[in-house]
Amino acid sequence: MARVLILGANGEVSKAAINSFLENTSFTLRLFLRDANRLPYYASDRIRVREGDATNYEDVSHAMNDVDIVFASLSGELDKEAQYIVKAMKEKNVKRLIFVTALGIYDEVPGEYGEWVxxxxxxxxxxxxxxADIIEQSGLDYTIFRPAKLTQMNEVDYEITQKNEPFKGKEVSRKSVAEVAVNIAKNPELHLNKNIGINKPIKE
Incomplete structure:
Protein backbone atom coordinates (compact mmCIF):
# COMPACT_ATOMS: atom_id res chain seq x y z
CA MET A 1 0.00 0.00 0.00
CA ALA A 2 1.51 3.33 -1.08
CA ARG A 3 2.17 6.10 1.42
CA VAL A 4 1.61 9.62 0.09
CA LEU A 5 3.07 12.71 1.72
CA ILE A 6 1.00 15.84 1.09
CA LEU A 7 3.01 19.01 1.68
CA GLY A 8 0.89 22.06 2.31
CA ALA A 9 -2.01 19.94 3.50
CA ASN A 10 -4.17 22.88 4.58
CA GLY A 11 -4.30 24.38 1.07
CA GLU A 12 -7.45 24.07 -1.00
CA VAL A 13 -5.83 21.95 -3.72
CA SER A 14 -4.36 19.66 -1.08
CA LYS A 15 -7.73 19.29 0.66
CA ALA A 16 -9.28 18.26 -2.65
CA ALA A 17 -6.42 15.78 -3.13
CA ILE A 18 -6.89 14.36 0.37
CA ASN A 19 -10.58 13.75 -0.28
CA SER A 20 -9.85 12.15 -3.65
CA PHE A 21 -7.15 9.87 -2.22
CA LEU A 22 -9.49 8.77 0.57
CA GLU A 23 -12.36 8.11 -1.84
CA ASN A 24 -10.46 6.50 -4.71
CA THR A 25 -7.49 4.67 -3.20
CA SER A 26 -6.47 2.63 -0.19
CA PHE A 27 -3.26 4.66 0.22
CA THR A 28 -2.04 5.95 3.57
CA LEU A 29 -1.69 9.75 3.76
CA ARG A 30 0.90 11.78 5.63
CA LEU A 31 -0.36 15.37 5.95
CA PHE A 32 2.30 18.05 6.46
CA LEU A 33 1.45 21.59 7.54
CA ARG A 34 2.46 24.20 10.09
CA ASP A 35 -0.55 23.87 12.39
CA ALA A 36 -2.51 20.63 12.61
CA ASN A 37 -5.38 22.46 14.31
CA ARG A 38 -6.21 24.10 10.99
CA LEU A 39 -7.02 20.81 9.32
CA PRO A 40 -10.63 19.70 8.95
CA TYR A 41 -11.57 16.45 10.64
CA TYR A 42 -11.03 13.37 8.47
CA ALA A 43 -12.76 10.24 9.74
CA SER A 44 -10.04 7.89 8.53
CA ASP A 45 -7.40 5.73 10.16
CA ARG A 46 -5.27 6.12 7.01
CA ILE A 47 -4.14 9.63 7.95
CA ARG A 48 -1.10 10.71 9.94
CA VAL A 49 -0.34 14.38 10.54
CA ARG A 50 3.15 15.84 10.60
CA GLU A 51 3.57 19.46 11.68
CA GLY A 52 6.38 21.47 10.16
CA ASP A 53 7.49 24.33 7.96
CA ALA A 54 8.32 23.68 4.31
CA THR A 55 11.01 26.38 4.46
CA ASN A 56 12.79 24.45 7.22
CA TYR A 57 14.94 21.66 5.83
CA GLU A 58 14.91 19.53 8.97
CA ASP A 59 11.11 19.57 9.02
CA VAL A 60 10.90 18.59 5.35
CA SER A 61 13.49 15.86 5.75
CA HIS A 62 11.70 14.38 8.76
CA ALA A 63 8.42 14.38 6.83
CA MET A 64 9.99 12.20 4.12
CA ASN A 65 10.43 9.25 6.46
CA ASP A 66 8.53 6.18 5.32
CA VAL A 67 6.75 7.64 2.27
CA ASP A 68 6.61 6.57 -1.37
CA ILE A 69 5.10 9.55 -3.20
CA VAL A 70 5.22 13.29 -2.49
CA PHE A 71 2.49 15.73 -3.50
CA ALA A 72 3.51 19.36 -2.93
CA SER A 73 1.05 22.23 -3.20
CA LEU A 74 2.80 25.12 -1.52
CA SER A 75 3.17 28.89 -1.88
CA GLY A 76 5.47 31.68 -0.84
CA GLU A 77 9.17 30.83 -1.13
CA LEU A 78 8.48 28.09 -3.63
CA ASP A 79 12.03 28.00 -4.99
CA LYS A 80 13.49 27.44 -1.52
CA GLU A 81 10.83 24.86 -0.76
CA ALA A 82 11.60 23.07 -4.04
CA GLN A 83 15.30 22.90 -3.13
CA TYR A 84 14.54 21.40 0.25
CA ILE A 85 12.07 18.91 -1.17
CA VAL A 86 14.56 17.68 -3.76
CA LYS A 87 17.38 17.42 -1.23
CA ALA A 88 15.22 15.56 1.30
CA MET A 89 13.76 13.17 -1.27
CA LYS A 90 17.23 12.24 -2.45
CA GLU A 91 18.44 11.81 1.11
CA LYS A 92 15.51 9.52 1.95
CA ASN A 93 15.49 7.77 -1.44
CA VAL A 94 11.95 8.88 -2.32
CA LYS A 95 11.58 9.06 -6.09
CA ARG A 96 8.09 10.19 -7.18
CA LEU A 97 7.12 13.84 -6.90
CA ILE A 98 4.01 15.76 -7.98
CA PHE A 99 4.70 19.49 -7.68
CA VAL A 100 2.16 22.28 -8.19
CA THR A 101 3.33 25.60 -9.64
CA ALA A 102 1.26 28.09 -11.68
CA LEU A 103 0.19 28.81 -15.22
CA GLY A 104 2.03 31.56 -17.02
CA ILE A 105 5.58 30.77 -15.92
CA TYR A 106 6.63 30.20 -19.54
CA ASP A 107 4.50 32.99 -21.01
CA GLU A 108 2.43 30.14 -22.44
CA VAL A 109 -1.00 31.68 -21.89
CA PRO A 110 -2.16 33.46 -25.05
CA GLY A 111 -4.26 36.57 -25.55
CA GLU A 112 -5.92 38.88 -23.06
CA TYR A 113 -6.17 36.16 -20.47
CA GLY A 114 -2.42 35.67 -20.60
CA GLU A 115 -1.92 39.38 -19.99
CA TRP A 116 -4.32 39.24 -17.05
CA VAL A 117 -2.42 36.30 -15.57
CA ALA A 132 9.96 24.36 -11.74
CA ASP A 133 13.54 24.53 -13.07
CA ILE A 134 14.84 23.03 -9.81
CA ILE A 135 12.37 20.15 -10.05
CA GLU A 136 13.11 19.49 -13.73
CA GLN A 137 16.85 19.37 -13.06
CA SER A 138 16.53 17.24 -9.92
CA GLY A 139 16.82 13.77 -11.42
CA LEU A 140 13.66 12.76 -9.55
CA ASP A 141 10.64 11.13 -11.15
CA TYR A 142 8.56 14.28 -11.26
CA THR A 143 5.38 15.74 -12.69
CA ILE A 144 4.89 19.50 -12.54
CA PHE A 145 1.34 20.88 -12.56
CA ARG A 146 0.46 24.30 -14.01
CA PRO A 147 -3.26 24.57 -13.28
CA ALA A 148 -5.53 27.29 -14.63
CA LYS A 149 -7.46 29.57 -12.28
CA LEU A 150 -8.79 27.22 -9.62
CA THR A 151 -12.49 26.85 -8.82
CA GLN A 152 -14.50 24.99 -6.20
CA MET A 153 -16.79 23.43 -8.81
CA ASN A 154 -17.85 19.91 -7.93
CA GLU A 155 -16.77 18.45 -11.26
CA VAL A 156 -13.99 16.52 -12.92
CA ASP A 157 -13.50 18.05 -16.36
CA TYR A 158 -10.02 18.79 -17.64
CA GLU A 159 -7.57 18.59 -20.49
CA ILE A 160 -3.77 18.49 -20.46
CA THR A 161 -1.27 20.63 -22.35
CA GLN A 162 2.49 20.09 -22.45
CA LYS A 163 5.22 22.58 -21.62
CA ASN A 164 5.84 23.54 -25.24
CA GLU A 165 2.14 24.00 -26.05
CA PRO A 166 -0.03 27.12 -25.64
CA PHE A 167 -2.30 26.99 -22.62
CA LYS A 168 -5.94 26.54 -23.61
CA GLY A 169 -8.56 27.20 -20.94
CA LYS A 170 -9.04 29.79 -18.21
CA GLU A 171 -10.12 27.76 -15.19
CA VAL A 172 -10.19 24.27 -13.71
CA SER A 173 -11.72 22.75 -10.60
CA ARG A 174 -9.53 21.77 -7.70
CA LYS A 175 -11.31 18.42 -7.85
CA SER A 176 -9.96 17.93 -11.39
CA VAL A 177 -6.40 18.74 -10.34
CA ALA A 178 -6.78 16.30 -7.46
CA GLU A 179 -7.90 13.55 -9.83
CA VAL A 180 -4.79 13.99 -11.98
CA ALA A 181 -2.64 13.65 -8.85
CA VAL A 182 -4.46 10.51 -7.73
CA ASN A 183 -4.19 8.96 -11.19
CA ILE A 184 -0.43 9.56 -11.15
CA ALA A 185 -0.09 8.06 -7.68
CA LYS A 186 -1.97 4.96 -8.86
CA ASN A 187 0.09 4.78 -12.07
CA PRO A 188 3.49 6.44 -11.45
CA GLU A 189 4.45 6.19 -15.14
CA LEU A 190 1.62 8.59 -16.04
CA HIS A 191 2.93 12.05 -17.07
CA LEU A 192 6.38 10.95 -15.90
CA ASN A 193 8.95 13.75 -16.15
CA LYS A 194 6.35 16.03 -17.72
CA ASN A 195 5.46 19.63 -17.03
CA ILE A 196 1.73 19.85 -17.71
CA GLY A 197 -0.94 22.51 -17.91
CA ILE A 198 -4.36 21.51 -16.57
CA ASN A 199 -7.51 23.34 -17.61
CA LYS A 200 -11.21 22.83 -18.18
CA PRO A 201 -11.89 22.48 -21.90
CA ILE A 202 -13.58 25.47 -23.48
CA LYS A 203 -16.89 24.40 -24.96
CA GLU A 204 -17.44 25.53 -28.53
Missing part, protein backbone atom coordinates in the same frame (compact mmCIF):
# COMPACT_ATOMS: atom_id res chain seq x y z
CA UNK A 118 0.87 38.20 -15.80
CA UNK A 119 -0.66 41.21 -14.07
CA UNK A 120 -2.15 39.13 -11.26
CA UNK A 121 0.91 37.11 -10.30
CA UNK A 122 3.78 39.02 -11.94
CA UNK A 123 5.88 39.13 -8.77
CA UNK A 124 5.55 35.37 -8.20
CA UNK A 125 6.19 34.13 -11.74
CA UNK A 126 10.04 34.20 -11.57
CA UNK A 127 9.97 32.35 -8.24
CA UNK A 128 7.55 29.73 -9.54
CA UNK A 129 9.59 29.29 -12.73
CA UNK A 130 12.78 28.85 -10.70
CA UNK A 131 11.03 26.22 -8.59
Missing amino acids: KQQIAEMLPIYKKA
Whole structure:
Protein backbone atom coordinates (compact mmCIF):
# COMPACT_ATOMS: atom_id res chain seq x y z
CA MET A 1 0.00 0.00 0.00
CA ALA A 2 1.51 3.33 -1.08
CA ARG A 3 2.17 6.10 1.42
CA VAL A 4 1.61 9.62 0.09
CA LEU A 5 3.07 12.71 1.72
CA ILE A 6 1.00 15.84 1.09
CA LEU A 7 3.01 19.01 1.68
CA GLY A 8 0.89 22.06 2.31
CA ALA A 9 -2.01 19.94 3.50
CA ASN A 10 -4.17 22.88 4.58
CA GLY A 11 -4.30 24.38 1.07
CA GLU A 12 -7.45 24.07 -1.00
CA VAL A 13 -5.83 21.95 -3.72
CA SER A 14 -4.36 19.66 -1.08
CA LYS A 15 -7.73 19.29 0.66
CA ALA A 16 -9.28 18.26 -2.65
CA ALA A 17 -6.42 15.78 -3.13
CA ILE A 18 -6.89 14.36 0.37
CA ASN A 19 -10.58 13.75 -0.28
CA SER A 20 -9.85 12.15 -3.65
CA PHE A 21 -7.15 9.87 -2.22
CA LEU A 22 -9.49 8.77 0.57
CA GLU A 23 -12.36 8.11 -1.84
CA ASN A 24 -10.46 6.50 -4.71
CA THR A 25 -7.49 4.67 -3.20
CA SER A 26 -6.47 2.63 -0.19
CA PHE A 27 -3.26 4.66 0.22
CA THR A 28 -2.04 5.95 3.57
CA LEU A 29 -1.69 9.75 3.76
CA ARG A 30 0.90 11.78 5.63
CA LEU A 31 -0.36 15.37 5.95
CA PHE A 32 2.30 18.05 6.46
CA LEU A 33 1.45 21.59 7.54
CA ARG A 34 2.46 24.20 10.09
CA ASP A 35 -0.55 23.87 12.39
CA ALA A 36 -2.51 20.63 12.61
CA ASN A 37 -5.38 22.46 14.31
CA ARG A 38 -6.21 24.10 10.99
CA LEU A 39 -7.02 20.81 9.32
CA PRO A 40 -10.63 19.70 8.95
CA TYR A 41 -11.57 16.45 10.64
CA TYR A 42 -11.03 13.37 8.47
CA ALA A 43 -12.76 10.24 9.74
CA SER A 44 -10.04 7.89 8.53
CA ASP A 45 -7.40 5.73 10.16
CA ARG A 46 -5.27 6.12 7.01
CA ILE A 47 -4.14 9.63 7.95
CA ARG A 48 -1.10 10.71 9.94
CA VAL A 49 -0.34 14.38 10.54
CA ARG A 50 3.15 15.84 10.60
CA GLU A 51 3.57 19.46 11.68
CA GLY A 52 6.38 21.47 10.16
CA ASP A 53 7.49 24.33 7.96
CA ALA A 54 8.32 23.68 4.31
CA THR A 55 11.01 26.38 4.46
CA ASN A 56 12.79 24.45 7.22
CA TYR A 57 14.94 21.66 5.83
CA GLU A 58 14.91 19.53 8.97
CA ASP A 59 11.11 19.57 9.02
CA VAL A 60 10.90 18.59 5.35
CA SER A 61 13.49 15.86 5.75
CA HIS A 62 11.70 14.38 8.76
CA ALA A 63 8.42 14.38 6.83
CA MET A 64 9.99 12.20 4.12
CA ASN A 65 10.43 9.25 6.46
CA ASP A 66 8.53 6.18 5.32
CA VAL A 67 6.75 7.64 2.27
CA ASP A 68 6.61 6.57 -1.37
CA ILE A 69 5.10 9.55 -3.20
CA VAL A 70 5.22 13.29 -2.49
CA PHE A 71 2.49 15.73 -3.50
CA ALA A 72 3.51 19.36 -2.93
CA SER A 73 1.05 22.23 -3.20
CA LEU A 74 2.80 25.12 -1.52
CA SER A 75 3.17 28.89 -1.88
CA GLY A 76 5.47 31.68 -0.84
CA GLU A 77 9.17 30.83 -1.13
CA LEU A 78 8.48 28.09 -3.63
CA ASP A 79 12.03 28.00 -4.99
CA LYS A 80 13.49 27.44 -1.52
CA GLU A 81 10.83 24.86 -0.76
CA ALA A 82 11.60 23.07 -4.04
CA GLN A 83 15.30 22.90 -3.13
CA TYR A 84 14.54 21.40 0.25
CA ILE A 85 12.07 18.91 -1.17
CA VAL A 86 14.56 17.68 -3.76
CA LYS A 87 17.38 17.42 -1.23
CA ALA A 88 15.22 15.56 1.30
CA MET A 89 13.76 13.17 -1.27
CA LYS A 90 17.23 12.24 -2.45
CA GLU A 91 18.44 11.81 1.11
CA LYS A 92 15.51 9.52 1.95
CA ASN A 93 15.49 7.77 -1.44
CA VAL A 94 11.95 8.88 -2.32
CA LYS A 95 11.58 9.06 -6.09
CA ARG A 96 8.09 10.19 -7.18
CA LEU A 97 7.12 13.84 -6.90
CA ILE A 98 4.01 15.76 -7.98
CA PHE A 99 4.70 19.49 -7.68
CA VAL A 100 2.16 22.28 -8.19
CA THR A 101 3.33 25.60 -9.64
CA ALA A 102 1.26 28.09 -11.68
CA LEU A 103 0.19 28.81 -15.22
CA GLY A 104 2.03 31.56 -17.02
CA ILE A 105 5.58 30.77 -15.92
CA TYR A 106 6.63 30.20 -19.54
CA ASP A 107 4.50 32.99 -21.01
CA GLU A 108 2.43 30.14 -22.44
CA VAL A 109 -1.00 31.68 -21.89
CA PRO A 110 -2.16 33.46 -25.05
CA GLY A 111 -4.26 36.57 -25.55
CA GLU A 112 -5.92 38.88 -23.06
CA TYR A 113 -6.17 36.16 -20.47
CA GLY A 114 -2.42 35.67 -20.60
CA GLU A 115 -1.92 39.38 -19.99
CA TRP A 116 -4.32 39.24 -17.05
CA VAL A 117 -2.42 36.30 -15.57
CA LYS A 118 0.87 38.20 -15.80
CA GLN A 119 -0.66 41.21 -14.07
CA GLN A 120 -2.15 39.13 -11.26
CA ILE A 121 0.91 37.11 -10.30
CA ALA A 122 3.78 39.02 -11.94
CA GLU A 123 5.88 39.13 -8.77
CA MET A 124 5.55 35.37 -8.20
CA LEU A 125 6.19 34.13 -11.74
CA PRO A 126 10.04 34.20 -11.57
CA ILE A 127 9.97 32.35 -8.24
CA TYR A 128 7.55 29.73 -9.54
CA LYS A 129 9.59 29.29 -12.73
CA LYS A 130 12.78 28.85 -10.70
CA ALA A 131 11.03 26.22 -8.59
CA ALA A 132 9.96 24.36 -11.74
CA ASP A 133 13.54 24.53 -13.07
CA ILE A 134 14.84 23.03 -9.81
CA ILE A 135 12.37 20.15 -10.05
CA GLU A 136 13.11 19.49 -13.73
CA GLN A 137 16.85 19.37 -13.06
CA SER A 138 16.53 17.24 -9.92
CA GLY A 139 16.82 13.77 -11.42
CA LEU A 140 13.66 12.76 -9.55
CA ASP A 141 10.64 11.13 -11.15
CA TYR A 142 8.56 14.28 -11.26
CA THR A 143 5.38 15.74 -12.69
CA ILE A 144 4.89 19.50 -12.54
CA PHE A 145 1.34 20.88 -12.56
CA ARG A 146 0.46 24.30 -14.01
CA PRO A 147 -3.26 24.57 -13.28
CA ALA A 148 -5.53 27.29 -14.63
CA LYS A 149 -7.46 29.57 -12.28
CA LEU A 150 -8.79 27.22 -9.62
CA THR A 151 -12.49 26.85 -8.82
CA GLN A 152 -14.50 24.99 -6.20
CA MET A 153 -16.79 23.43 -8.81
CA ASN A 154 -17.85 19.91 -7.93
CA GLU A 155 -16.77 18.45 -11.26
CA VAL A 156 -13.99 16.52 -12.92
CA ASP A 157 -13.50 18.05 -16.36
CA TYR A 158 -10.02 18.79 -17.64
CA GLU A 159 -7.57 18.59 -20.49
CA ILE A 160 -3.77 18.49 -20.46
CA THR A 161 -1.27 20.63 -22.35
CA GLN A 162 2.49 20.09 -22.45
CA LYS A 163 5.22 22.58 -21.62
CA ASN A 164 5.84 23.54 -25.24
CA GLU A 165 2.14 24.00 -26.05
CA PRO A 166 -0.03 27.12 -25.64
CA PHE A 167 -2.30 26.99 -22.62
CA LYS A 168 -5.94 26.54 -23.61
CA GLY A 169 -8.56 27.20 -20.94
CA LYS A 170 -9.04 29.79 -18.21
CA GLU A 171 -10.12 27.76 -15.19
CA VAL A 172 -10.19 24.27 -13.71
CA SER A 173 -11.72 22.75 -10.60
CA ARG A 174 -9.53 21.77 -7.70
CA LYS A 175 -11.31 18.42 -7.85
CA SER A 176 -9.96 17.93 -11.39
CA VAL A 177 -6.40 18.74 -10.34
CA ALA A 178 -6.78 16.30 -7.46
CA GLU A 179 -7.90 13.55 -9.83
CA VAL A 180 -4.79 13.99 -11.98
CA ALA A 181 -2.64 13.65 -8.85
CA VAL A 182 -4.46 10.51 -7.73
CA ASN A 183 -4.19 8.96 -11.19
CA ILE A 184 -0.43 9.56 -11.15
CA ALA A 185 -0.09 8.06 -7.68
CA LYS A 186 -1.97 4.96 -8.86
CA ASN A 187 0.09 4.78 -12.07
CA PRO A 188 3.49 6.44 -11.45
CA GLU A 189 4.45 6.19 -15.14
CA LEU A 190 1.62 8.59 -16.04
CA HIS A 191 2.93 12.05 -17.07
CA LEU A 192 6.38 10.95 -15.90
CA ASN A 193 8.95 13.75 -16.15
CA LYS A 194 6.35 16.03 -17.72
CA ASN A 195 5.46 19.63 -17.03
CA ILE A 196 1.73 19.85 -17.71
CA GLY A 197 -0.94 22.51 -17.91
CA ILE A 198 -4.36 21.51 -16.57
CA ASN A 199 -7.51 23.34 -17.61
CA LYS A 200 -11.21 22.83 -18.18
CA PRO A 201 -11.89 22.48 -21.90
CA ILE A 202 -13.58 25.47 -23.48
CA LYS A 203 -16.89 24.40 -24.96
CA GLU A 204 -17.44 25.53 -28.53
